[in-house]
Amino acid sequence: MSKKYPRPLREGSLKSTRDFSTNQEKQIARNLGFKRTPNSGATAFSKGDLYSDNWLLEAKTKMTKSKSVSIKEDWITKNIQEMNFMNKQHQAIVFNFGPDEPNYYIISELEFKRLLELDDWGIFCMKFDDLKYLSRDEYIKEYQRLGDRMFSECYIPNSFDLLDKDNSALAEIAAYTGNLDDIQKSIDRTDSLYTEEESQKFMDSVLASNIIDIVESGMFYKSLMSATDDMRLISSDCGDSGEEFALPLSEEDFNYYIRNHFVNELDEYVTSYNSFTESTKDFDSVHVRTILSCKAHKNHRCFCKKCLGLIDRGGKNYYSPDAVGLFATLMVTEAATQSSLDSMNKGITEKVTDILNQKMIKNSCTEEEMIEFIKSILKQIGYINIQSRYLQIALFSRFYLNKTGKFNISSISSSINRRNDMLARFIYRPNKRTFRNLILSDEFESDSIKTRIMLDKYLDTNRRRNSWRI
Secondary structure (H helix, E strand, C coil), rough: CCCCCCCCHHHHHHHHHHHHHHHHHHHHHHHHHCEEEEHHHCCCCCCCCCCCCCCCEEEEECCCCCCCCCCCCHHHHHHHHHHHHHHCCCCEECCCCCCCCCCEEECCHHHHHHHHHHHCCCCCCCHHHHHHHHHHHHHHHHHHHHHHHHHCCCCCCCHHHHHHCCCHHHHHHHHHHCCCCHHHHHHHHHCCCCCCHHHHHHHHHHHHHHHHHHHHHHHHHHHHHHHHCCCCCECCCCCCCCEECCCCCCHHHHHHHHCCEEEEECCCEEECHHHHHHHCCCCEEECCCCCCCCHHHHHCEEEHHHHHHHEEEECCCCECCCCCCHHHHHHHHHHHHHHCCCCCHCCCCCHHHHHCCCCCCCCEEEEHHHHHHHHHHHHHHHCCCCCCCHHHHHHHHCCECCCCCCCEEECCCCCCHHHHCHHHHCCCCCHHHHHHHHHCCEEEEEEEEHHHHHCCCCCCCCCCCCCEEE
8 A cells, every 4th residue: 555645734724933934935936947946045054044056045935915125234244154054156045925925035236236137137136057948949049149248248269369479368268169289270270271181180080089089988988788687576566665756857857767666655756757747836845766776786786676667669668678777788888879979069078978987985894885976976977868867877887785784896897706606707797717717616696698698698587686507
C-alpha cells in the first residue's frame, strides 16, 4: 500500500504565522522561479527564505490586511550578511500588506542603478543563458536591440589594437581564445586571402582535434563499460519512500531529475512537465523514486525497476533493461562525446568525463557521504540532454562496499580492479599481470556480462554471481 502524504494547507485554512509565510513564499517562488529555503533558513548552511543562483530573498507578510508595514533595518543588514554567507550577488526584502496582496521589493540604490542600466540597454533581466530558450524571431529581435547600441556603448577591439602588442585588448583576446600564436600570425599577415596550404592546415588541425576527442570518448566508453557491467536490476520495487525535491522546479530540472520517474504523492510515473506542475501546484515538495534513494543498492551495485523509472523505446513503449549498468554506459558516453565536440561552442572548459572522475577528499566514506558526493557531481554537470539517473549509475560504479560497511572509491578506469571476477579483469585489461592472476586462481567469482557470455551463462539469471573453477 502506497504511503499517503498530507496536502499543504489551502488559503482558507491558514491559521498560524508560519502558514501565511509559507503561502507568501510559494507565491514568490512560482512568480520568479526561485527555490524555497528549507525551514526558512533556520539551518546551518541555508539562509534566507528564497534563493536563485545569484539572489537571496527575505520574505515578510502580515496575517491580516493592513495599510502600513514597519520596515526594520535589521531585516536588511541581516539579509546582506546572509547573502555574503551564501555567496550570492544580490539580495532583496519582499513584503506585502496582507494575504493575497501584491508583493513589493526593497533593494539598495546600487541594485536600482543596475536595473536602470539594464533597462536602458533594452535587455532587462535577460541573461545570456536565457537566449537559448528564445524563438528564432525573439532571438533576432534581442540581437538587433543589442547590436544597435553595441558600437556606441561598448569598446570593440580593432586591428590597431592588435598591432599594438602592449595593448590590454590583445591580452584579453588571447586569454579568451587561448591561442596567442595564431593571433600573432593574424597580426603579421600581409594578404587578406588564405592560401590553399593554409586552409588545408587549418582543416587538418580541426579534424585532429575532433579525432582526439573521439578517441578519448572511446577510451572512456571502454572504461565505463568495465566499471558498470556487473550492475543489475534485481527487484521490481524496493519499497523506498523516495528522494525529496522542493517545489517549484524549472523545466530543465524536471527533465534532469524527475521526468519518467515515479512520484509518491501522485502515485504515478510523470512524463510531462506541464502535467506535473499542474498536479503538484499545492505541494511544497514531492518524493521521487530515484537511483540515489533506492534501497536495493544497499545490497551493493543493484537497483530496482521502480527507482530506475521508465525508459521509452518510442511510441510510449516502456521497458527496464536488466543490464542497467551497460545501458547507462551507452547513454552517458553518447552525451559525453557530444558535449566534448560541442565544448568550444558552449564555452565548456571541463569535460564531462573529467567531472565524472573527480577525486573525493576521503578514500572511504559512509553511504550518506557517497550520495552527497554524487549529488555535487550531478550539479556540476547539469542538464546536457541526459537524465541524471544514468550519471548516478556511472558514479555509483566507482564505489565498492568494504568489510567495515563503508564505501571505497576508485576512478572509473580502475574500478574493474576492485572486482573479484579475474576473467573480466583480463578481458577488459589484457596484460601479463591480469593473465597471471587469472591462471593462478583456483576459482573466481563471475559478475561480468562479458564473462557470462564467454562461458555461455548469459541467460543464467537465477544467481547474480557464480563461482567458476579453473
